[in-house]
Amino acid sequence: MLKQMTRYLTQREAQRLDEQLMSSVYGFSIDQLMELAGLSVAAAVGKQFPSAAVASTSNAAGGGYNRVLVVAGPGNNGGDALVAARHLVYFGYSPSILYPKRSAKPLFEGLVAQCEQLKIPFIERIQDASAVDAAYDLILDGIFGFSFSGSIRPPFDHVVGTLQKCQTPIVSIDIPSGWHVEKGNEDGVGLEPQMLVSLSAPKLCAKHFTGPGKVHYVGGRFVPKSLAEEFNLKLPEYPGVEQCVERPSRGHHYVLHRDNTYIVCCAQQGSSQNEVEGIRAVNRCPTYHGCAVPMMAVVRSLAPCTCLLQGNWPIVIAMRLHLEARLF
Incomplete structure (x- = not known):
């Protein structure tokens, strides 16, 4: 809960x-x-x-x-x-x-x-x-x-x-x-x-x-x-x-970070371990195509992120790009 x-x-x-x-x-x-x-x-x-x-x-x-x-x-x-x-x-x-x-x-x-x-x-x-x-x-x-x-x-x-x-x-x-x-x-x-x-x-x-x-x-x-x-x-x-x-903010925001050859999509950290801590798509393999994995809670939609997670090299340039994904 x-x-x-x-x-x-x-x-x-x-x-x-x-x-x-x-x-x-x-x-x-x-x-x-x-x-x-x-x-x-x-x-x-x-x-x-x-x-x-x-x-x-x-x-x-x-x-x-x-x-x-x-x-x-x-x-x-x-x-x-x-x-x-x-x-x-x-x-x-x-x-x-x-x-x-x-x-x-x-x-x-x-x-x-x-x-x-x-x-x-x-x-x-x-x-x-x-x-x-x-x-x-x-x-x-x-x-x-x-x-x-x-x-x-x-x-x-x-x-x-x-x-x-x-x-x-x-x-x-x-x-x-x-x-x-x-x-x-x-x-x-x-x-x-x-x-x-x-x-x-x-x-x-x-x-x-x-x-x-x-x-x-x-x-x-x-x-x-x-x-x-x-x-x-x-x-x-x-x-x-x-x-x-x-x-957590109202209407949780997720931040995409670029780190060498992989992408990390991290939620703003919640106020307890039962709240959303993050979603990550980590690529250390050149054939990895990108995904998002909810770790601590279910995410309703990552639609705004879809285009950024497609392709063989899903790298985001903006360090502090905020994309909204609301919780159930």
């Missing part, structure tokens, strides 16, 4: 969940949660937007998202971004950190010191969208979290306005910056990222995170089972040692 319907958290529920995690019952500290969250974010980035180093040591398609602009806000979401930047260095990326409004709290000063020890450059401002696109391969948005409300104030109004015009892919931590935690980007003033990494559990605004090419991960393996049951979270299953899992 497929996983039960996702449970989305309101702003108050998200606050209560954090309060419970840091209560005497569960014993987490804010810096511990920040560390776990940042690691989950970095792991999700590594899976979806691999650096050349990650791609060379795994089966990840593509690669080359080496230069990452990490945009950190003044609150806990910014702390998650600083932690993620540190882990990205160890994953083979070259991050730079835009941190225009620094926190004076010792926790954040420590996170900055850790990044400085790794020689991660800090920048004070960005010029325009074209300059950002030329300098970076990926943007990590850690400006505002689920506590955000009201209008975007300086200096972040300029930052968000500039990032909105960028062509570089954006990954948002927990909440796309500028979004209402429950209503989404209702005023159109927030970012429209290509990827969202929900922490602990998806917030209500994630219901509005839809559209072609959108990718949604959840990182919350640290939530105790008893607390997940108390909040009725319906968290995904985390296979192996994974720190994050990709949620």
Whole structure:
């Protein structure tokens, strides 16, 4: 069976969940949660937007998202971004950190010191969208979290306005910056990222995170089972040692990748092992004609892919071509 319907958290529920995690019952500290969250974010980035180093040591398609602009806000979401930047260095990326409004709290000063020890450059401002696109391969948005409300104030109004015009892919931590935690980007003033990494559990605004090419991960393996049951979270299953899992999109999308002399057709990974993990057509034989094999679920139609799977050499040139195939 497929996983039960996702449970989305309101702003108050998200606050209560954090309060419970840091209560005497569960014993987490804010810096511990920040560390776990940042690691989950970095792991999700590594899976979806691999650096050349990650791609060379795994089966990840593509690669080359080496230069990452990490945009950190003044609150806990910014702390998650600083932690993620540190882990990205160890994953083979070259991050730079835009941190225009620094926190004076010792926790954040420590996170900055850790990044400085790794020689991660800090920048004070960005010029325009074209300059950002030329300098970076990926943007990590850690400006505002689920506590955000009201209008975007300086200096972040300029930052968000500039990032909105960028062509570089954006990954948002927990909440796309500028979004209402429950209503989404209702005023159109927030970012429209290509990827969202929900922490602990998806917030209500994630219901509005839809559209072609959108990718949604959840990182919350640290939530105790008893607390997940108390909040009725319906968290995904985390296979192996994974720190994050990709949620299936509405109307599952499949991505065709070229790899030397064979074609691999991979579904976006589901949130449990019972959901669709992929379909593959792998050719290491020159006489192979191409096929699609459902591994974990039945696929109704691959009609859009038919022409690409015909012939003796079914090779797809586009690395990130999305073709839709819906589940029963």
